[in-house]
Amino acid sequence: MEQAIETYAIDHEAVIRLVVFIGVFLVMGLWEWLAPRRRLAVAKPLRWVSNLGLLAINSVMLRLLFPAAAVGLAWSAADLHWGLFNRVDWPYWLEVVAAVLLLDLAIYLQHVLMHRVPLLWRLHRVHHADLDIDLTTGSRFHSLEILLSMLFKWVVILLLGPALFAVLVFEVLLNGMALFNHANVRLPALADRVLRSLLVTPDMHRVHHSALVRETNSNYGFNLSVWDRVFKTYIDQPERGHDAMTIGLAEFRDLRQADRLPGMLAMPFVSRP
Numbered sequence: 421m422e423q424a425i426e427t428y429a430i431d432h433e434a435v436i437r438l439v440v441f442i443g444v445f446l447v448m449g450l451w452e453w454l455a456p457r458r459r460l461a462v463a464k465p466l467r468w469v470s471n472l473g474l475l476a477i478n479s480v481m482l483r484l485l486f487p488a489a490a491v492g493l494a495w496s497a498a499d500l501h502w503g504l505f506n507r508v509d510w511p512y513w514l515e516v517v518a519a520v521l522l523l524d525l526a527i528y529l530q531h532v533l534m535h536r537v538p539l540l541w542r543l544h545r546v547h548h549a550d551l552d553i554d555l556t557t558g559s560r561f562h563s564l565e566i567l568l569s570m571l572f573k574w575v576v577i578l579l580l581g582p583a584l585f586a587v588l589v590f591e592v593l594l595n596g597m598a599l600f601n602h603a604n605v606r607l608p609a610l611a612d613r614v615l616r617s618l619l620v621t622p623d624m625h626r627v628h629h630s631a632l633v634r635e636t637n638s639n640y641g642f643n644l645s646v647w648d649r650v651f652k653t654y655i656d657q658p659e660r661g662h663d664a665m666t667i668g669l670a671e672f673r674d675l676r677q678a679d680r681l682p683g684m685l686a687m688p689f690v691s692r693p
């Protein structure tokens with residue numbers, strides 16, 4: 421049984437990720453279009469071309485450089501008996517749950533580092549400079565940040581030796597949740613409260629895209645909301661409210677720099693204006 425799940429994960433990794441991405445994109449895209457949370461500051465078509473263009477560049481780059489992806493690496497780690505979970509003999513389901521939780525914690529910590537280390541912030545600010553926040557913001561990262569994240573994930577996988585299925589579940593959750601929690605949508609207040617006790621909701625993550633530095637440096641979680649509470653980086657609501665708050669970074673307000681592909685790709689290398 422376990423072997424069958426593991427084989428399924430390695431054989432269908434790419435197609436499962438693609439299907440979930442397209443599915444969540446369509447649902448959240450439709451929701452945003454029918455009932456947008458905030459009025460967007462920038463015209464959508466060209467912003468979407470920029471954000472999705474960057475996603476396309478990154479996807480091609482990753483497939484060319486790392487055809488086996490993270491699940492493939494977990495397979496090698498299992499083969500070599502590397503990493504914690506390849507050394508212990510826990511029940512399979514427990515290993516899967518523990519690995520997904522630890523991967524989520526690792527991504528939280530990586531995100532904090534991207535903000536705190538000046539050189540890394542140069543890369544990560546491309547994600548934050550978007551003058552609006554909607555589902556396409558969730559997949560806009562500078563190509564160098566994507567490469568660095570991949571290397572970081574490699575190290576974590578070699579240390580953890582997680583089940584292939586755990587890596588697949590985590591990657592699918594991360595991709596789906598990034599689309600969900602960047603979406604320009606409004607959940608009913610009660611639903612937001614209930615969901616937020618466990619998961620990152622759009623209102624919770626929007627605080628992280630505020631131009632106020634105190635708020636930019638909060639709510640780092642992507643999937644589980646618990647890490648921000650545990651590590652005291654949680655802010656409940658934006659100081660100026662969801663409608664009046666400024667999205668983006670105070671130092672990058674020029675549209676061509678913040679939301680056009682050449683400007684976005686060059687952003688890590690420009691000095692602060």
Ligand SMILES: [Zn+2]
Pocket residue numbers: 531535544548628
């Ligand atoms: Zn961030």
